[in-house]
Amino acid sequence: MPEVLTPEKLSTFTVSLIGNPNVGKTTIFNRLTGLRQKVGNYPGVTVDKRYASLKMGDQNATIIDLPGTYSIYPNSEDEVIVHRVLNGLDKTSKPDFVLAVVDMSSMERGLFLVTQIMDLGLPMAVVLNMSDTAEEQGIKVKAHQLYKALGVPVIQTNARSNKGINGITDLISQQMFEKPVPFLDTDQLLPGDLSAKICERFSLENSYQAYQLIRFHDKEPILSQEDNEWLGREVGEADFDIKSIQLKETQDRYAAIQQVLEMVVEKTDIKKKRLTDKLDKVFLHKIGGYAIFLGILLLIFQAVFAWSAVPMDLIDGFFASLSASVSGLLPEGVLTDLITEGIIPGIGGIVIFIPQIALLFAFLGILEDTGYMSRVVFLMDRIMRPFGLNGKSVVPLISGIACAIPGIMASRNIGNWKDRLITIMVTPLMSCSARLPVYVILIGIAVPATNIGPFNLQALVMLGMYLLGVVAVLVTAWILKLVLQFNERSYLMVEMPLFRLPRWKDVVITMYSKSKTFVFEAGKVILAISIVLWVLATYGPSSAREEAMAAVEVPADGAAEEAMLEYQHNLESAELESSYIGIAGRFIEPAIRPLGYDWKIGIALITSFAAREVFVSTMATLYSVGSEVEDELTIQEKLKSEVNPKTGEAVFNLATAISLMVFYAFAMQCMSTLAVVYRETKGWKWPVIQTIYMTALAYVSAFIAYQLFS
Amino acid sequence: MTTADTIKIGEKAKILKILPSELTLNLMEMGFLPGKHISLLQRAPLKDPMAFRLENTVIALRKSEAQLIEVILEN
Numbered sequence: 209m210p211e212v213l214t215p216e217k218l219s220t221f222t223v224s225l226i227g228n229p230n231v232g233k234t235t236i237f238n239r240l241t242g243l244r245q246k247v248g249n250y251p252g253v254t255v256d257k258r259y260a261s262l263k264m265g266d267q268n269a270t271i272i273d274l275p276g277t278y279s280i281y282p283n284s285e286d287e288v289i290v291h292r293v294l295n296g297l298d299k300t301s302k303p304d305f306v307l308a309v310v311d312m313s314s315m316e317r318g319l320f321l322v323t324q325i326m327d328l329g330l331p332m333a334v335v336l337n338m339s340d341t342a343e344e345q346g347i348k349v350k351a352h353q354l355y356k357a358l359g360v361p362v363i364q365t366n367a368r369s370n371k372g373i374n375g376i377t378d379l380i381s382q383q384m385f386e387k388p389v390p391f392l393d394t395d396q397l398l399p400g401d402l403s404a405k406i407c408e409r410f411s412l413e414n415s416y417q418a419y420q421l422i423r424f425h426d427k428e429p430i431l432s433q434e435d436n437e438w439l440g441r442e443v444g445e446a447d448f449d450i451k452s453i454q455l456k457e458t459q460d461r462y463a464a465i466q467q468v469l470e471m472v473v474e475k476t477d478i479k480k481k482r483l484t485d486k487l488d489k490v491f492l493h494k495i496g497g498y499a500i501f502l503g504i505l506l507l508i509f510q511a512v513f514a515w516s517a518v519p520m521d522l523i524d525g526f527f528a529s530l531s532a533s534v535s536g537l538l539p540e541g542v543l544t545d546l547i548t549e550g551i552i553p554g555i556g557g558i559v560i561f562i563p564q565i566a567l568l569f570a571f572l573g574i575l576e577d578t579g580y581m582s583r584v585v586f587l588m589d590r591i592m593r594p595f596g597l598n599g600k601s602v603v604p605l606i607s608g609i610a611c612a613i614p615g616i617m618a619s620r621n622i623g624n625w626k627d628r629l630i631t632i633m634v635t636p637l638m639s640c641s642a643r644l645p646v647y648v649i650l651i652g653i654a655v656p657a658t659n660i661g662p663f664n665l666q667a668l669v670m671l672g673m674y675l676l677g678v679v680a681v682l683v684t685a686w687i688l689k690l691v692l693q694f695n696e697r698s699y700l701m702v703e704m705p706l707f708r709l710p711r712w713k714d715v716v717i718t719m720y721s722k723s724k725t726f727v728f729e730a731g732k733v734i735l736a737i738s739i740v741l742w743v744l745a746t747y748g749p750s751s752a753r754e755e756a757m758a759a760v761e762v763p764a765d766g767a768a769e770e771a772m773l774e775y776q777h778n779l780e781s782a783e784l785e786s787s788y789i790g791i792a793g794r795f796i797e798p799a800i801r802p803l804g805y806d807w808k809i810g811i812a813l814i815t816s817f818a819a820r821e822v823f824v825s826t827m828a829t830l831y832s833v834g835s836e837v838e839d840e841l842t843i844q845e846k847l848k849s850e851v852n853p854k855t856g857e858a859v860f861n862l863a864t865a866i867s868l869m870v871f872y873a874f875a876m877q878c879m880s881t882l883a884v885v886y887r888e889t890k891g892w893k894w895p896v897i898q899t900i901y902m903t904a905l906a907y908v909s910a911f912i913a914y915q916l917f918s
Numbered sequence: 919m920t921t922a923d924t925i926k927i928g929e930k931a932k933i934l935k936i937l938p939s940e941l942t943l944n945l946m947e948m949g950f951l952p953g954k955h956i957s958l959l960q961r962a963p964l965k966d967p968m969a970f971r972l973e974n975t976v977i978a979l980r981k982s983e984a985q986l987i988e989v990i991l992e993n
Contacts, residue, residue, distance in 0.1 A: 278947040313974040317949045345974055458946050484976075485959065494963045586978045590964040599967070599978075623944075699941055699983055700967055701948055704976040 217383050218304060220268040224293060226325065227309035228318055229276030230579070230705035232337040235367040236309060237273040238714050240376065245717065247725050258721075264381035271380075272303065275620075278317065280324045281454065282424065285620035285888075294328055295420050297430050305385040306332040307376070312342035312349055312364075315473060319465045323391035326358065327416040331385040333361040335376060340366050341706060346476035353472040360386045368711060392461055394419065397453055402446045409438070423450055484579075484706045491583050491707075501584060508571045508609075509674070512641070516563035523563075527556030546742055554738025558731045558821065564641045566723045568610035573718040579705040589700050595682050596689025597634075598627040599700055605631070605681065608638030609674075612881045614722070616888060623701075626694040632888055633898055634685045636881050639677040639873060642820040646872045647673050649824065652844045654865030676873055680905070737822050741789065741815055748787035756786040789814075803871065803907070804864040804914040813871075820877045863918035870913040875906035920991060923968065923984035925958040931989035932956075939986050948977055950987055 227233045237245075241260035258273040274293060275286035282288040296302040306325055310318030315336075322334055336349055355362045361384050365372025379385075394416040395403070406418035425431055425439040443450075491497055535548040575581045581603060589599025597605075600622045608615035615635045622628040639647075647670055655666050760778045763771040784790050785807070792814055793807035800810050816822040827847060850859045876882065876899045885895040925931050933954045936942050949972055950956070959976060960969040967980045 281943065281947070283944055314949065316973075317947075317975075320947065347974075454943060458943060462946070462951055488960060488969070488976075492960050492962070492969070497963075582978070586960075586962055586967060586969060589978075589980070590962055590966045697940060699944075700978065700980045701941075701944060701983060702978045703948070704969060704978060 217267065219266065220270075221304040221383065222270045222272060222302070223305045223307050223380055223385075224272045224274050224303035225307050225309060226274045226290060226294070226321070227276060227337075228278055228311065228314075228321060230703060231276070231309045231311040231318065232367045233276060233309045234273060235711060235714060236307075236335065236337065236365070236373070236376065237271065238711075238717050239367055239370065239373045240380075241271055243717060243720065245721050247721060262380075264377075267381065267383075269380055277321065279321055280328070280420070284623050288424075291420070291424060292430065294325060294330065295417060304331065305380075305383070306330045307335060307380075307385075308332055309335045309337050311338050312336045313338060313345050313347050315347075315349065315469060316462070316465055319468065320461060322358070323461060323465060326360070326388040326391045327394050327414075328420070329387060329390070329413050329417070331387045333363065333379055333385050334358065335372075336362060336364045337367055339364050339371070340369070344478070345482075346478040348474040348476075350472045350474070354468070357468045357471060358388065358391070360388050368708075390414070390416065392457070392464060394457075397457060398422070399446050399448065402442060405442060406439070410435075419453075423454065482706070487707045488583070488704075491580070492586060497583070497587050501587060504575070504580075505606075508568070509671075511567050511571065512564050512609075512644075516567055519563040520560050523560045524556070527552060527559070530556075542746075545746065546739070550738050550742030551735070554735050555731070558727060558735075560645065560824075561641055561821065562723060562727060564644060565610055565727070566719050568641065569722045570715055570719040572607060572610065573715045574710045577708070577710045577714060579707045582702050582704045585700075585702050586704065593698075595685040596627070596630045596692075597685050598622055598631070598698065600702065601627065601631040604635050605638055608635045608640060611640050611642070612636040612638065612878065613884050616881065616884050619888070624696050624698050626689075626692060626696050627698050629692065629889065629894065630685050630688045632885055633688055633894065634681045636876060636878065636898070636902065637677050637680045637684060637874065639674045640820075640878075642878065643673075643872050645824045646820060647869055649827070649844050649847065650860070650865040650869050653848045653860045654862045673869055673873055676870070680874060684901075684905075737815060737819070741822075741826060744789040744792075745784060745787050745811075748783075748790065752791070753783065753786045756782040802914070803910045804861075804867045804918065806859060808859070809864075809868065816872075816877050817879075819879060820872055823872065861918075863914050863916075866917050867910045867914035871906045871910035873906070874902055874909055876902035920989055921985045922956065922958075922970065922979075922987035922989050923981045925956070925970075925984075925989065925991070927958050927961065930955060930957045930992040932992055934988045934990055937986045937988060941983060941986060945983070945986060949973070949975065950977075955992070956987075956989065 225233050225237055237258065237260075241262065244260040244262070245258055246260060247258055260271050262269045262271060272293075274290050277287040277290045280287075280291050280294055282291045291297075293303065294306070308318075308322045308325055310322060322332075325332055334354070336351060336354075342349070349364070351362045351364050361379060363372055363375045363379060365376065367373065394414070397403075397419050398415055400415075403415040403418040406412065406421060407415070410418075410421060412418055412421070422439060422443055425436055431439075491500060531548045531552045534552065535544060538544040538547070575584070584602050584606075585599035587599075588602045592598055592601055601619070603621075604615040604619045606615075607618050612635050615638070616632050619628050619631045619635070622631060651666050651669050655669050658665050660668065757779060760775065760782050763775050785794070789811050790807065793810035796810045796814065797805075797807045800813065805813070812823050812826045815826045847860055848858070851857065882895045882899065885898060886892060889895070920931070921937075922931065922933075933950060933952050933956060935952050936945050936950060954972060957971045958968060959971050962968070962978075965981070967978045968984055969976050969978045970984070
């Protein structure tokens with residue numbers, strides 16, 4: 209009989225959702241938590257922790273969505289997290305209860321994971337999800353029998369149609385989880401005295417937990433070196449082959465599950481061909497499959513560039529006029545300047561991305577949700593392999609169009625390290641949405657909006673920038689494949705779930721929560737930089753300042769209004785040039801002169817090392833600092849009218865603009881990406897190599913571009 | 919010895935065993951177990967990877983992984 213939990217209910221508790229990939233875990237999570245979701249990080253790694261707090265009566269429940277996994281033996285980074293959480297290695301996220309989700313139509317595999325959790329001894333309940341597809345395939349499960357066999361509560365649901373969700377809510381609010389008796393006799397796995405010793409040292413509850421610790425101690429960054437060495441010594445002394453034990457455990461477990469399934473599952477053979485199989489004939493077709501994929505990519509691009517242009521223009525205009533009206537309302541002074549020239553343009557520079565990012569996340573969400581993404585993996589694997597990439601690299605690379613950070617994080621489900629490392633190293637070369645405003649502004653300035661045949665020249669150049677990124681990805685990956693020497697087997701095992709219609713509510717939730725995270729994370733950095741920038745652009749060493757101002761020629765008394773205006777402009781220019789940031793820009797000018805840049809662009813290069821989108825706000829700041837705000841010119845128009853005071857020519861000609869775009873396409877100008885690469889590769893080696901190669905690539909390519917076009 | 923990479927589209931086979939390799943456990947965790955029936959649904963262009971039907975799931979494997987699955991053809 210199952211051991212019943214203490215009747216004393218916890219007033220605050222944590223429930224972890226766990227299950228195989230594609231069993232509807234996230235749907236259940238969304239149904240339970242709605243828009244309350246938050247995203248955090250697990251200590252020491254960047255795997256997203258999606259969680260939400262629910263108030264149920266006088267209790268506070270935190271629901272955590274864990275990455276999908278087939279077993280608690282980790283093969284990929286995602287699975288390491290599951291392993292760590294379930295084994296209580298990470299004290300801050302140890303769940304009080306586990307809600308294990310099983311796909312009713314593949315019970316065997318689901319129960320494999322469930323029974324492993326049972327053996328760990330965690331209080332749990334089982335959700336049998338996707339009852340609709342199971343029924344279509346002639347599968348019936350006697351839930352009560354299953355309950356009797358496992359000794360933990362079992363609920364049948366169909367989360368897509370909301371069936372059974374109330375049952376889950378009740379189960380959670382009443383804390384009806386039960387601590388199971390072990391499913392297998394795991395005491396036989398390890399020598400008894402060894403597991404006793406381990407249990408004592410790490411205060412573990414049973415031999416299965418001890419066994420888990422042994423199996424993975426050397427991959428676990430949370431363990432101290434001392435503990436690690438101790439484990440290594442003990443295991444060495446006991447002398448046994450952990451791999452063959454694990455193989456035996458796997459076989460025994462499946463055999464035991466088979467016995468349970470014979471009692472609880474009824475199958476009727478349904479000959480009907482599944483709709484998914486028919487659709488796969490189309491979506492995986494030799495030629496048609498790729499045509500569809502290409503079409504979908506084009507649709508995404510169209511959406512990101514064309515559809516989002518309208519809200520983006522509105523946002524841009526809004527911030528320009530906000531700046532103007534605020535400066536009219538507030539009294540003149542340093543603080544007002546900071547607000548209108550530093551903070552408002554800074555915030556505007558990030559808010560303007562929201563439409564694009566939200567759209568991209570929505571599309572990615574739909575592709576994932578319908579089951580199409582794994583078809584792309586299937587289609588692309590063989591093509592990506594010669595480049596040292598993997599079918600699964602397609603997902604990080606496509607996400608990289610939105611932002612390299614979720615892209616790099618999505619590489620975690622690539623099982624082998626070499627493929628994954630190469631993917632991480634090249635993903636930032638995909639043209640992310642932060643580059644888009646840079647491209648948009650520069651193309652608008654330098655490329656005429658004429659048509660070549662049916663195509664708009666500006667659009668073609670934009671497409672060219674994206675293709676340039678893709679080519680750079682492939683070439684760099686290929687070089688890395690030749691350079692990196694790892695003795696590791698590259699493999700691909702990916703389940704292709706049933707095709708389904710997207711659940712729009714879930715898409716909206718994902719879009720909302722991901723965009724929110726992105727905007728706030730990036731926003732903090734950008735706002736801080738905008739303020740620092742404004743300060744550096746406003747102040748400078750006083751002696752240099754006076755000297756520069758004095759050098760400006762004062763027009764004679766009674767000069768024409770035009771001359772007075774020019775004087776004013778030259779004065780402001782001199783002021784900026786002698787500011788701290790002007791000095792920095794001047795300092796690097798010799799290095800960037802061959803690329804066609806002046807010192808003002810130099811300033812933008814320096815500040816946008818932190819984040820590319822800062823280019824726009826830097827330009828906004830630099831040029832608002834130089835002139836009055838009330839003319840409400842948007843950034844593009846301001847830059848277009850910028851003239852080199854010495855030569856009288858436009859600063860942004862075609863060669864400079866193209867060179868600058870190429871520079872922004874390749875340079876590693878994103879501190880957040882570097883931070884993520886650091887965390888994902890667990891050291892500074894790879895992010896440093898990445899920064900060096902990308903910057904070199906950017907410099908050389910921009911130089912070539914400038915020479916070609918000037 | 920027949921391995922799963924030689925199955926033709928539409929053909930059915932029964933898994934005899936998973937050959938020893940570092941991927942043996944991964945394959946078993948995914949549900950490739952002795953006694954199970956598999957069939958080949960699709961091959962990607964360039965014949966690789968292959969999409970196998972395993973009971974109610976479809977799993978894509980590369981040829982090199984399919985070579986680890988020893989099978990006996992059934993029709």
